[in-house]
Amino acid sequence: MRSLYGFLLTAGFFLLTVAPAEGGLTCKEGHSGPTYESMQTVFDRKPFRxxxxxxxxxxxxxxxxxxxVLGVYWHHEFLMWDPEECDGVTKISLPVKDLWTPDIIVYEFVDDDVSQNCPYVYINHTGHIRYDRMLRIVSACNLEIFTFPFDIQNCSLTFGSYMHTIKDVRVFPALSFEEISGNSKRYLQASGEWELVVIQGDAGILKFGIDEWDVITFWVVIKRRPMLYVVNLLIPSSFLMIIDILSFYLPPHSVDRASFKMTLILGYTVFLLIMNDLLPSTANGTPIIGIYFSVCLALMVISLVETVVITNVLHHNSMKFRDVPRWVRVLVLGYIARLICYAQPEDEPKDTPKSDSTGPCVTQPCAPAQTPTINGHGVLTTLPSDIPELKQICQDLSLMRSHLTSLQKGSEMQDQWCHVGYIMDFLLFRIYLLLITLYAMVIICMWCIWFTQ
Structure with missing residues (x-):
């Protein structure tokens, strides 16, 4: 797709150079310059070159x-006089409507010319005519905005005759391309969104069928001033991404991190809708900054999914007292933990009750206990006893032991799932941080490349 770009051209001229007509223009005594009667013949020949x-x-x-200003110079062979015969007059002005003018056009012109015409031309005694006029050009330029807002555009303006071929009208630059570029930079150095880099030119021949036209092509190289888009697009987006990165430091087991990230995603979506008008709408392809925003939004969604997964690992699986699969222990607690340098805290030694063959409480059902007694000679003896209260106490202690054992096992499994969740959280956070860093480096490098050009 070709986009329309407007250029206001100034200082343009048409110059024609011809051999003096036979006899040239005449001057009468007492008149300054050629007389109107002598130029009437020239006016009558306006339709002819x-x-x-x-x-x-x-x-x-x-x-x-x-x-x-657009300026065109050409040479009129019929408008020549001798200044010595005309009181030293070397320059006059005449209405442009009475003279033949070259049909110079801009081939990339795609809109009506609404600029104001200059009604007069300046004529030198040698027959050279200068025609200055303001020309507002809306031209077609193939925009390359992949690097927007750090893009550099190269637009062409081709000047040539519309009807007269190379046999009738030859076109040459009036100034060197360096002078044209320098003059343009003085006008454009502090105006608008664009900054002029250089104007280059090339003279050539345009062919259509068997006819050839002499043309001059000016290549206008401009680059965009990106500060507006950096302040309004990149910096706010970077702030939101930094907040999303810092949200990983919220403890997932005690804070509702998911709600916080959903709020960030909603805010980022509103930001994109508001700033959509600043992005170019008509161009070839998609600018990399649009891809950057889409990827940033996708990364924020991925971080939300990661938070949901980690929350499920920390709360759901551990509350069901499921054992950590062996492949998870080997992959996550082994390789990934060492990869991200995760220091797993040492478990404190816990006192676990041990079975005592002499005690009244074992994991098996209680056996009949022996009641110690002392005989008449002072000797300690044991007598079998079947007291119900003692059996009930033994059963209660056995239940307490099994309950404590299950609690200890659940706590150990919960700690293992917590370590798995923290390790995965650290891993995904580092991957997320790496992707954000790479995108930031790409934008910074593009800005540096643009700045050095």
């Missing part, structure tokens, strides 16, 4: 300054 020999082409010199 001013050349004594029609086999000789009319030379036209073109010069323009971006944001300035």
């Amino acid at each position: 001013p050349s004594v020999n029609l086999s000789n082409p009319t030379v036209t010199n073109i010069s323009f300054t971006l944001y300035a």
Whole structure:
């Protein structure tokens, strides 16, 4: 798709150079310059190209300054006089409507010319005519905005005759391309969104069928001033991404991290909707900054999914007292923990009750206990006893032991699942941080490349 770009050209001129007509213009005594009667014949020949020999082409010199005046110079062979005979007059002005003018156009022109015409031309005694006019050009330029807002555009403006071929009108630059570029930079150095880099030119021949036209092509190289888009797009997006990165430091087991991230995603979506008008709408392809915003939004969604997964690992699986699968222990607690340098805290030694063959409480059902007694001689003896209260106490202690054992096992499994969740959280956080860093480096490098050009 080709986008429309407007250029205001200033300082352009048409210049024609011809051999003096036979006899030239005459001047009467007491008159300053050629008389109107002597020029009436020239005015009557307006429809014809001013050349004594029609086999000789009319030379036209073109010069323009971006944001300035279009100037065209040409040579009129019938408008020549001797200044000594005309009181030293070397320059006059005449209405442009009474003279033949070259049909110089811009081939990339795609809109009506609404600029104001200059009604007069300046004529030198040698027959050179200068025609200055403001020309507002809306031209077609193929925009390359992949690096937006750090893009550099190269647009062409081709000047040439519309009807006269190379046999009739020859086109040459009136100034050097360096002078044209320097003059344009003085006008454009502090105006608008664009900054002029350089104006280059090339003279060539345009062919259509068997006919050839002499043309001049000016290449206008401009680059965008990105500060507006950096302040309004990149910096706010970076702030939201930094907050999303810092949200990983919220403890997932005690804070509702998911709600916080959902709020960030909603805010980022509103930001994109508001700033959508600042992005170019008509161009070839998609700018990398649009891809950057889409990827940032996708990363925020991925971070939310990661939070949901980690929350499920920390709360759901551990509350069901499921054992950590062996492959998870080997992969996560072994390799990934060492990869991300995760220091797993040492478990404190816990006192576990041990079975005592002499005690009344074992994991098996209680056996009949022996009641110690002392006989008449003072000797300690044991007598079998079947007291119900003692059996009940033994059963209660056995239940307490099994309950404590299950609690201890659940606590150990919960600690293992917590370690798995923390390790996965650290791993995904580092991957997320790496991706954000790579995107930031790409934007910074593009800005540096743009700044050095």
